[in-house]
Amino acid sequence: MLPFQVLTETLSAMNIIPRCQLIGTGTAGLCFVIALVNKVKQAQGPDKIKYQTLLDTLIAIEGNRQSGGVLDSYQINANTDADEIVSCLLDETPFSDLRDHYLQQPEVHQPLIPLPKVGKLMLQPIANIITSLLGDNLLLNTKVTRVEISKNECKSFGSNNQLLARSQKMVLCCGGREDLLKELLPWRQKTVLTGPLLQMKNARSLPYQQGSILIIGSSHSSFSVAWRFLNDPALSSYAKGRDIIMLQRNPLVKLRCTPAFAHQNQMPFDAIDDVCPVNGLVYRNAGLRKDAKALYLEIKKGTENRVRLEPMASLSNAEHLLDDAALIVQCTGFRANLPEISLNGITQKVRRRSSVGELSDIKTGKEIPNLFGFGLGIQIIPEGDYRGEKSFTGSSDGVLPYPNAVAPVIIDQLIQD
Numbered sequence: 001m002l003p004f005q006v007l008t009e010t011l012s013a014m015n016i017i018p019r020c021q022l023i024g025t026g027t028a029g030l031c032f033v034i035a036l037v038n039k040v041k042q043a044q045g046p047d048k049i050k051y052q053t054l055l056d057t058l059i060a061i062e063g064n065r066q067s068g069g070v071l072d073s074y075q076i077n078a079n080t081d082a083d084e085i086v087s088c089l090l091d092e093t094p095f096s097d098l099r100d101h102y103l104q105q106p107e108v109h110q111p112l113i114p115l116p117k118v119g120k121l122m123l124q125p126i127a128n129i130i131t132s133l134l135g136d137n138l139l140l141n142t143k144v145t146r147v148e149i150s151k152n153e154c155k156s157f158g159s160n161n162q163l164l165a166r167s168q169k170m171v172l173c174c175g176g177r178e179d180l181l182k183e184l185l186p187w188r189q190k191t192v193l194t195g196p197l198l199q200m201k202n203a204r205s206l207p208y209q210q211g212s213i214l215i216i217g218s219s220h221s222s223f224s225v226a227w228r229f230l231n232d233p234a235l236s237s238y239a240k241g242r243d244i245i246m247l248q249r250n251p252l253v254k255l256r257c258t259p260a261f262a263h264q265n266q267m268p269f270d271a272i273d274d275v276c277p278v279n280g281l282v283y284r285n286a287g288l289r290k291d292a293k294a295l296y297l298e299i300k301k302g303t304e305n306r307v308r309l310e311p312m313a314s315l316s317n318a319e320h321l322l323d324d325a326a327l328i329v330q331c332t333g334f335r336a337n338l339p340e341i342s343l344n345g346i347t348q349k350v351r352r353r354s355s356v357g358e359l360s361d362i363k364t365g366k367e368i369p370n371l372f373g374f375g376l377g378i379q380i381i382p383e384g385d386y387r388g389e390k391s392f393t394g395s396s397d398g399v400l401p402y403p404n405a406v407a408p409v410i411i412d413q414l415i416q417d
């Protein structure tokens with residue numbers, strides 16, 4: 001029997017139900033544990049004991065053989081700076097040496113650093129520290145397929161319907177998934193989704209016939225995909241001589257920048273609604289950053305003419321472009337990759353947009369008691385300083401500082417009775 005099973009069965013036999021289980025230990029799940037360590041460090045009095053107990057009894061289940069998730073598998077540069085990446089790692093925690101070591105590396109202070117490098121220098125070492133911190137309480141290589149919630153208990157089940165763990169509360173950090181749009185079904189043989197495209201190490205699996213590269217959407221991911229075709233030797237020879245067309249549903253492309261930069265580059269914005277009151281940036285949370293931003297500006301100025309932005313009202317108007325394309329890349333966002341969830345025996349269709357991380361049922365609109373979630377595909381608009389510009393209606397999955405802002409809010413709810 002695995003140490004994890006011994007632990008959960010012993011607790012069950014003693015009728016002790018741990019406070020919380022965390023499902024998924026990608027970036028968001030790791031940020032959750034880091035935020036909990038920070039809470040233990042910063043709190044005083046009875047709250048400190050509550051946070052410490054939460055950390056000591058936290059059960060984590062991860063589908064992969066190791067923690068860390070997908071972020072460092074994207075073959076693009078990080079859109080976050082070194083200070084954003086380390087912002088959650090406080091002094092006198094198990095992570096402070098790693099943070100200091102990271103900040104000593106000259107390459108992390110370059111304007112651009114590849115995500116696989118961030119993974120090697122930061123995400124993987126964080127995952128290692130957390131793996132030893134959680135010890136037997138972390139079960140790797142085990143996918144939760146189903147979650148049952150009742151008034152006082154959350155249960156997770158594995159692939160053979162075996163009970164994995166019981167807890168009073170549960171946090172889902174299962175990342176995102178992309179589903180092929182049904183409008184693209186006729187072209188599915190030549191369609192690739194954002195994630196696989198950004199993870200690809202070479203172009204061998206791409207369709208080799210003549211034709212354009214058609215990118216559906218004009219999000220950060222869409223520009224990242226175009227950037228790879230233009231700049232990454234692994235894909236640029238595939239793109240050579242092909243038109244790269246980006247279908248743009250929203251006519252306004254937003255850039256994260258200062259008001260002066262926006263004026264200088266004739267990027268329209270509303271001085272009240274689109275400027276973050278905390279740091280004064282235009283589209284702090286909704287705008288393109290780094291490579292994606294630079295690429296958009298080059299396209300706008302006409303200095304990069306290999307990519308063409310085409311307005312698109314609906315995909316049904318774009319049939320000729322879909323037919324002509326050698327390759328279609330669907331970049332239309334991620335949905336939460338949640339296991340099946342039932343509340344008191346009734347299957348829940350989970351509504352994901354929330355302000356403090358609680359999940360609710362779409363049909364009834366009611367919160368599912370004791371069930372929380374955040375990370376890629378779960379659309380949380382964080383409270384407080386990280387709220388960004390007033391017009392922001394985005395989600396919590398864009399950058400690392402998001403989970404860092406959301407996790408502490410969720411943790412505070414977990415220690416409530």
Ligand SMILES: Cc1cc2nc3c(=O)[nH]c(=O)nc-3n(C[C@H](O)[C@H](O)[C@H](O)COP(=O)(O)OP(=O)(O)OC[C@H]3O[C@@H](n4cnc5c(N)ncnc54)[C@H](O)[C@@H]3O)c2cc1C
Nearest residue numbers: 024026027028063069070078079144174175375376399400
């Ligand atoms: C194209 C792109 C570029 C990005 N670039 C940046 C960037 O430069 N900087 C930045 O800060 N952020 C960036 N982000 C955001 C970043 O991806 C997210 O912050 C983060 O990777 C999402 O982490 P996650 O934990 O939600 O998901 P994931 O990293 O996918 O982790 C989910 C984890 O849950 C596990 N899991 C899933 N289902 C189950 C289950 N049923 N049972 C058990 N385990 C399960 C998985 O195995 C995985 O380990 C980018 C996002 C995208 C899409």
